[in-house]
Amino acid sequence: MAVVLLLSFLPVGSSEDFPITVDSADQSSPAVYKDMVIWEDYRNGNYDIYCYTTQEMQITEDQSNQQNPAIYENIIVWEDYRNGNYDIYYYDLSTSKEVQITEDQSDQYNPAIYKNVIVWTDERNENTDIYCYNLSTKEEFQITTNRRSQEHPAIYEYIVVWEDYRNGTPDIYGYNLETKKEFSIIVTPKSQTNPAFHKNTLVWEDNRNLNLDICGSNLYALEEFPIVTIPKTFQRGSSQSYPAIHGDYVVWVDSRDREDNIYGYNLVTREEFKISKVSSSKWYPAIYGDYVVWTDTRNTGYDLYGYSISTSEEFPVAAKGGMQMRPAIYGDYVVWEDDRNGNKDIYCCRFSAKEEVQITKDVSRQQNPAIYENIIVWEDNRNGNFDIYCYNLATHEEMQVTTDPSDQLNPAIYENIIVWQDKRNGSRDIYCYNLSTDQQFSIVTNVYAQITPAIYGDIVIWIDERNGNYDIYGHDLSARKEFQITADPINQYLPAIHGNIVVWENSSSDYGGDIHGCTLFTTKPPPFEYPAPLPSPSVPLSSATPSPSPSQPLPRSSPPSKSLPEKTPSPFSQVIQEIREALGALPYYYILYGIIVLIVIVLLIKERREEELYVPGEGKPPRQ
Numbered sequence: 001m002a003v004v005l006l007l008s009f010l011p012v013g014s015s016e017d018f019p020i021t022v023d024s025a026d027q028s029s030p031a032v033y034k035d036m037v038i039w040e041d042y043r044n045g046n047y048d049i050y051c052y053t054t055q056e057m058q059i060t061e062d063q064s065n066q067q068n069p070a071i072y073e074n075i076i077v078w079e080d081y082r083n084g085n086y087d088i089y090y091y092d093l094s095t096s097k098e099v100q101i102t103e104d105q106s107d108q109y110n111p112a113i114y115k116n117v118i119v120w121t122d123e124r125n126e127n128t129d130i131y132c133y134n135l136s137t138k139e140e141f142q143i144t145t146n147r148r149s150q151e152h153p154a155i156y157e158y159i160v161v162w163e164d165y166r167n168g169t170p171d172i173y174g175y176n177l178e179t180k181k182e183f184s185i186i187v188t189p190k191s192q193t194n195p196a197f198h199k200n201t202l203v204w205e206d207n208r209n210l211n212l213d214i215c216g217s218n219l220y221a222l223e224e225f226p227i228v229t230i231p232k233t234f235q236r237g238s239s240q241s242y243p244a245i246h247g248d249y250v251v252w253v254d255s256r257d258r259e260d261n262i263y264g265y266n267l268v269t270r271e272e273f274k275i276s277k278v279s280s281s282k283w284y285p286a287i288y289g290d291y292v293v294w295t296d297t298r299n300t301g302y303d304l305y306g307y308s309i310s311t312s313e314e315f316p317v318a319a320k321g322g323m324q325m326r327p328a329i330y331g332d333y334v335v336w337e338d339d340r341n342g343n344k345d346i347y348c349c350r351f352s353a354k355e356e357v358q359i360t361k362d363v364s365r366q367q368n369p370a371i372y373e374n375i376i377v378w379e380d381n382r383n384g385n386f387d388i389y390c391y392n393l394a395t396h397e398e399m400q401v402t403t404d405p406s407d408q409l410n411p412a413i414y415e416n417i418i419v420w421q422d423k424r425n426g427s428r429d430i431y432c433y434n435l436s437t438d439q440q441f442s443i444v445t446n447v448y449a450q451i452t453p454a455i456y457g458d459i460v461i462w463i464d465e466r467n468g469n470y471d472i473y474g475h476d477l478s479a480r481k482e483f484q485i486t487a488d489p490i491n492q493y494l495p496a497i498h499g500n501i502v503v504w505e506n507s508s509s510d511y512g513g514d515i516h517g518c519t520l521f522t523t524k525p526p527p528f529e530y531p532a533p534l535p536s537p538s539v540p541l542s543s544a545t546p547s548p549s550p551s552q553p554l555p556r557s558s559p560p561s562k563s564l565p566e567k568t569p570s571p572f573s574q575v576i577q578e579i580r581e582a583l584g585a586l587p588y589y590y591i592l593y594g595i596i597v598l599i600v601i602v603l604l605i606k607e608r609r610e611e612e613l614y615v616p617g618e619g620k621p622p623r624q
Contacts, residue, residue, distance in 0.1 A: 020052050033071040036093075040067045040078075049078050049091070059091050060098070072113040075135065077101075079109040079120075088120050088133070101133050101140070112155050117177065119143070119153040119160050130162050130175070143175050144182070154197040161185065161195045161202060172204055179519065186215075200479070224486070227265050227503065227515040228252070228272060240515045243503040244287050245496045249309065250503050251275065251285045251292050252515050262294050264309070267501065267517075275307050276314060288329035291351060293317055295325050304336055306351070317349060318356065330371040333393070335359070337367040337378075346378050348393070359391050360398075370412050375435070377401070377411040377418050388420050388433070401433050402440070414455040417477070419443065421451045421462070430462050430475075443475050444482060456497040459520065461485065463493060472504055472518075485518055492516075 021027045025043035027050070032038075038059070041050045049059040049069045060066040064082040066089070071077075074093040079086045080100075086107040091098045102108040106123040108131070113119075116135040121128050122142075128149040133140045144150040148166040150173070155161075158177040163170040170193050172186040186192045190208035192215070197203075206215040227250055228240050240263075243252040254263040262275040262282050276282060280298035282305075287293075296305040304317035304324045318324045322340040324347070329335075338347045338358075344367045346359040360366040365381040366389070374393040379386045380400075388401040388408045402408045406423040408431070413419075416435040421428050422442075430443040430450045444450050448466040450473070455461075464473040472485040472495045485502060486492045493513070495504040500520040507513030 021050070021056070029068055031069055031071050033073065036071060038069045038071050038076055040069060049076060051076065051093070060089075068110060070111050070113050072115060075113060075118075077111040077113050077118050079111060088118065090118065090135075102131075110152055112153050114155040114157065117155060119155050121151045121153065121162075130160065132160070132177075144173075152194050154195050156197045156199065159197070161197050163193045163195060163204075172202070176519065200476075224516060224518045226506075227517050228254070228263070239507075239513055241505045241507075241513055242283065242285060242494060243496055243505060243515050244285050245498045245501060245503050245517075246287045246289065247498065249287055250501075250515065250517065251287050252505075253283055253285060262292065262307075264292065265515075276305070278314070284326050286327045286329045286334070288331065291329055291334075293327040293329055293334050295323075295327065304334070306334070317351075318347065326368055328370045330373060333371055335369040335371050335376050337369060346376065346391075348376065360389075368410060372413040372415060375413060377413050379409050379411060379420075388418065390418065390435075402431075410452050412453055412455050414457065417455060419453040419455050419460050421453060430460065432460070432477075443477075444473070452494060454495055454497050456499065459497060461495045461497050461502055463495065472502065474502075474520075486516075 020030075020037055021039070021041070023041070023043045025041065027039050027041045027043075030037055030039040035053055037052045039050055040047045041058075044063075046063055047065040047067050048061065049066045051057045051059050059076055060078070060080070062080070062082045064080070066078050066080045066082075069076055069078040075090050076093065077088060077090040080089040085105055086109045087103065088101040088108045088111050089098060090101060090113075101118065102120075102122070104122070104124045108120050108122045108124075111118055111120040118133045118135065120131055122131040127147055128151050129145065130143040130150050130153045131140060132143050143153075143160060144162070144164070146164070146166045148164070150162050150164045150166075153160055153162040159174055160177065161172060161174045164173040166173075167187060169189065169191045171184065171188065172192050172195050173182060174185050175182045185202065186204065188208055190206070192207070193205045195202060195204040201216060203214060203216040206213045227243075239255045241253050243250055245251075248267045250265045250267065252263060253260050255261075259279065260281045260283060262285050263272060264275050265272050275292055276294075276296075278296075278298050280296055282297070283295045285292060285294040290308050290310050292307040292309065293304055295302050297303075298305075299319055301319075301321055302323040302325055303319035304327055305314060306317045307314050317327070317334060318336065318338070320338070320340050322338065324336050324338050327334050327336040332350050332352050333348055334351065335346060335348045337344045339345075343363055344365040345361065346366045346369050347356060348359050349356045359376060360378070360380070362380070362382045366378050369376055369378040371377075375390055376393065377388060377390045380389040385405055386407040386409055387403065388411050389398060390401055390413075391398045401418060402420070402422070404422070404424045408420050408422045408424075411418055411420040418433045418435065420431055422431040423429075425445055427445075427447050428449045428451050429445040430453050431440065432443050433440045443453075443460055444462070444464075446466060448464065450465070451463050453460055453462040458477040458479075459474055460477065461472055461474045463470045467487075469489055470491040470493060471487060472492050473482065474485050475482045485495075486504070488506070491507050493505040493507060495502055497503075501517055502520060503515060503517045505513040506516040
């Protein structure tokens, strides 16, 4: 019976499907991109690749088999057997040109494509690896090098995922094409296979319930990495704290020199450098572009000093006596809290013009400022509690953001969104205000503490106490989705975010911490949110073996039988396989003797059970 390909471009729930192909031969393995459908088709006595938009078109005409197509924009890729082995080919719909990608005599199959990158499973190294080809640079390169098998790749943006047998059973691993780093995603004693991937969502087949289920996860925090780790002593002389990040640079306070100094790290070159050469205590570093600013005690007071990364020059920003603390930078502007008037006010200075301006003049405390473009935000005590206020540098207008009688602290801003920690519910929660819509809403509210938020793009991050220690959590404003970034049992403090990098202080004691970072999924950033744990069986399962290479093409005289996707072995067959592996090295008569003993034990147990269950007068009595 022929397989007919059906597709619906109508909304979910519509029953008005319509046929794409009605040929009496088999059509299978469809893939779709926008209004284009592709598939493998047996109408010519072999498998060819066909395409349908407003009409049907044959893509391949070679008499061997072309199978497993994938498509992105104008590029269709497939596995092709015309050379006596499976190679990867592609066809450009815009130029009507067909191109062979791989020429190795081993098999390459299961292609996937995103933008200009094609990935596939490759057998050239006597195991299966994942390889990649860049259509723009025409460069091929190997992604995986582990000697066990890696198969069934999928790709979205710059992340490649696949099923990986390095731990015995298949797990899900990934690779970041930008950082060239490999990382594990799902690793359990059971099998996870056939991953599929789009945007922040990864789905796969999962055998941990002893049957194939479909599991999924949101991919946000993909990779955690140390930025600086200095061996700790019992003295307060080796801690790293107060990280800040912008672009490719991370800066922090570092006590390795037996005084608090400012150090920096280049995320691209992975080079660390000392920023200030002057002997003094320094705190609260901030960074934007080429400039780093901090609070400095070199003049016996608390002044602001700056540093240019490009010129390595250090310069004063505000040295007016009193305390200038907690600077923040955006572009040409630096803002800070200043107590020169006997109370804390917010001041602002332009690097280029060296013009200093007092922003607030109320006699109460205004402190802890943040800035984005023309908007400065801070926490303000003028109403007897701390509220969030903001000031527009372009219009010179001040506005009160929060009016709740509880305290609102630690504001941060990105574009038109202001976030802060809020105590209106008794605990410390994270709230948000949209300057464009004049709407205020909660991001996270629970009985535990959530503090010190930071924001970049649609991602808000904060410190969270819900697990009994301080972890870093995040929230995607566009997806309205919360996710966990760190799960280490020690404490993580003071998170900062820029682009797709989150940094924080990783600290297990009062004697010092390290600076760690995490790569989020996209520049509109994206834990990794594992699915709920599933019950584990009492019998351990054996290692799954890698799936075989694709079957060889059958003669053209009759349609080849399409094999079904390889399924994970049943629990019984896996246990039998374990027994075979354990006993394989023994002489056969030992095995035969063991089987006989096992049968005798089973019969004795059965007889004893019958004696226990026998009730006089009911049924046959047990044998004597």
